[in-house]
Amino acid sequence: xxxxxxxxxxxxxxxxxxxxxxxxxxxxxxxxxxxxxxxxxxxxxxxxxxxxxxxxxxxxxxxxxxxxxxxxxxxxxxxxxxxxxxxxxxxxxxxxxxxxxxxxxxxxxxxxxxxxxxxxxxxxxxxx
Numbered sequence: 001x002x003x004x005x006x007x008x009x010x011x012x013x014x015x016x017x018x019x020x021x022x023x024x025x026x027x028x029x030x031x032x033x034x035x036x037x038x039x040x041x042x043x044x045x046x047x048x049x050x051x052x053x054x055x056x057x058x059x060x061x062x063x064x065x066x067x068x069x070x071x072x073x074x075x076x077x078x079x080x081x082x083x084x085x086x087x088x089x090x091x092x093x094x095x096x097x098x099x100x101x102x103x104x105x106x107x108x109x110x111x112x113x114x115x116x117x118x119x120x121x122x123x124x125x126x127x128x
Contacts, residue, residue, distance in 0.1 A: 018042070019043045019045070020039065024037045025038075034063050034066075036062070038061040041057075053090065057084075066112075066117065082105060085102070
């Protein structure tokens, strides 16, 4: 998912690409067999530099929860714990800036928004 950062006059300053490899398998849990999603890899590539991995996300998993409001019983969107993204470090040990960490979190949200919230049948039996 590309992100284009622009200056105040609207000219592009940086293009960043967020790459998520996510595995979602049917779960056997109390949440009606909700999928268990496991991050297999996540990397960020800015401009033309080499991608930098976010190793702490590799193997991290969560139970995907799709509710009418989008929030689970803890108030988390799609069951994704936001605190996981508070202190992310890249493969070089550097902390991600808050705006980058938010974009990493938002990549998971966007994935489920497009693939699940908009792409699956709703309670009314319709999808986009």
